[in-house]
Amino acid sequence: WDRIGAMQRATLVQLLLPLALVSVGGANMAPSPTLASAGASTPGVPMPTCADTDSPSLRLRGGCATAVAGWKSWHPVILALLGTSFGWFMTALGAGAVAIHRLGLPEAAYRKVLDFMLGISGGVMTAASFWSLLAPALEFAESQGWGQHAYVPVAIGFICGGALLQVTDALLGQMQSSLEELDLYKQVATSEASATRTQRLRRLIMLLLAITIHNFPEGMAVGVAFGAIGSTPTATLGGAISLALGIGIQNFPEGLAVSLPLMREGVSPLRSFWYGQLSGVVEPIGGLLGAAFVHYCRPMLPFTMSLAAGAMIFVVADSLVPEMQAHGNKALAMQGLMLGFVIMMVLDVTLG
Template sequence: MSNLVDLSPPLQALLAGLFTWGVTAAGAALVFLRRNPSRLTLDVMLGFAGGVMLAASFWSLLAPAIELSEELGLPGWLPPAAGFSLGALALRGLDTLLPHLHPALKDGSPEGLPTHWKRTTLLVLAITLHNIPEGLAVGVAFGAVGSLASASLAGAVALALGIGLQNFPEGLAVSLPLRREGLSPGKSFLYGQLSAVVEPLFALLGALLVQLARPLLPYALAFAAGAMVFVVVEEVVPESQSAGNGDQATLGLVAGFVVMMVLDVALG
């Protein structure tokens, strides 16, 4: 931690984004196992990922956004409400425009603009799209250190750890469907981990933005929260509930929420 303290927030954010990318790669690497995890295990892991994202959205993002808004002399609810709404709408816009395919869709039809891209490409784009707010969340958390009284390096690290934990099942959730589509284990792993390449990029971007303009910080924190909640409700929860393991997946979500809450409160 002492070496990390000496680095600038954008560089800290970049390293944290590389870490979350690496955990995604670790999850995607499970495709090399001869015996893949059961669907029940995958659904519980996806539920866990959703719980982590929901808890992080409040404790790591919305709560600091409310506090900073009041410090800036603004109504405590205004920047968080605006940023949260914009984050959800931005993800909805990308969802509408970017061609992608959700594994949970029973009819297997792609979303976004019409395209002739392969199913494998559409599957990877679906997770890549949803990794953007995670990278952004990590970036603004590190960028907030020094700009917000309640923002600590330990809290930002806790968020990166939480995002990393939930990236593990996400990596597997990409590589396994690709393997079922007929790709080799090597290509399934390659595309699975590649879905998280946006995380270090958006982590760096988020940190740079809030470092350059402190008044944007409450909006940026809430924006990342809104985008993550959109992802959880629109993709993670439906996918975890689509195979008849709803109760187990829900308990996984509760466990993920508690783990992220404890990480953030204890370390932040």
Template sequence: MLEYFIGLHPVIQALIGTLFTWGMTALGAAIVFTTKNPNQRFLDSMMGLAAGVMIAASFWSLLAPAIEMGEGGSLPSWVPAATGFLLGGLFLMVVDKLMPHLHPNLSVEKAEGIHPEKKRRSTLMVLAITLHNIPEGLAVGVAFGAAAASFPSASLMGAIALAIGIGIQNFPEGVAVSMPLRQTGMSRKRSFMYGQFSGMVEPIAAMAGAAAVLFIQPLLPYALSFAAGAMIFVVAEEVIPGSQENGNSDLASLSLMFGFAIMMILDVALG
């Protein structure tokens, strides 16, 4: 099975990898069929876990390879990584200001973006998680494209490890959309559909990322660090605050460290 996967085009590899991450989003959203009121400590610990995975993935799978790829160039090795990293964060900040969206567990009055009052609560929540899933899909796609480009610091197993890590952290994201919708009275089926829908953007972003780096290889270190910067912005702006706003800060912090360790082990062991 692995030999067959290795022989596939990197864009197809990225598609398969993010179909897995989308599936994990759907699995999290499916929790809505088992309960209407999940344990808040469980939700906060899962969000902390997601934050740890994303932070570790940003460095081990994206920034570190970007720095290595920058060595030997006309610019100092840190320039592409730092430039892409900051641009990724700025890009997400701009999109965050423009796209109407609502973070889970907040009232509609606290929706962000342009004219959010014209959107339904369910649509705003799905848009919020969809916005956060774009850099995750992009990161997976760029990782598979980098492996195909035969850069010494990038490997297929490292890209697979990143997809696994992103999949792990997508589980609580699916829960974070479907459960609040269920608590507002929406049917279980519709809550699930909205929850898993937020992960559909990842395969699209992944294929675009993989294709881009194959055609424009000099941009690869910038693309890797761009994805890292976008992910860190999401962690700092939404995931960590959301995991600690219900009084479970110690549990969420320990879960973050556990998630970081999981992703670090995956990347080092497989990459």
């Protein structure tokens, strides 16, 4: 000890002091004799906990270090922005994975990877719709006095969510006639006038627009989950975080599903990445709107949560499932779907 300098001794003390405090508290988090005797000598006076004191040592000794995270007091809208920004980042990360095109793998290998990852996306979204949205919506409807009829606002919201996406898809179909005016379309169409190539490009652009539009309800779902924190026993911060993580995970293959086919059709790697990550821009916007609406309009919570769930289920049934089964990889895609469901379930149970 005498051979080391004062700076090194101070550093060791700073590192070892928290460990010493935790060890004094005991692995079983037993209260100290002083606190125990104080509580026992004063009937009716509860033992002090980490929520009742500002003492750092008591927090460490009581094993309550996880309860002092300052970010838990942040506004739900800010938390929703962070959660949906993570989803946008994962979309961009998936779009950046377009670099695997340089590996020179056959077309069948690319399709297997995409279909499996789209299956994971479908499983995550299906599980998230129930664990993180529908179940809390039913609980909150019961607490509002709906009782045995709590399914009424939830069912209405769920149907409206699917109907909203169906109307959006109908409007999207009317945009096909103007695709030739897009700069992206011209870039490829002028390089090769093949009718088959043109048709495939049109389908890719529609996929880009569809994923962009469908990312909005995903962001709204994350925002609603953060805005509903504390409304019901199941509407917790951990549950909202698990939903944000799950949506972020399933955004990775969506970004790749846009950028990789574009690059294989002759679009430059940089432009392919740009359009891929662009599909996730609307997610933070949806998250902000969802969190703000739920936070300031609590009575609408069962409807808005089920609305987001209905929109997500519509995306899975209308877009992801047909796309991942259209290239002869049905079994692989279904394995991915099952895996995605389990991943989201584990995240929700563990963090929620």
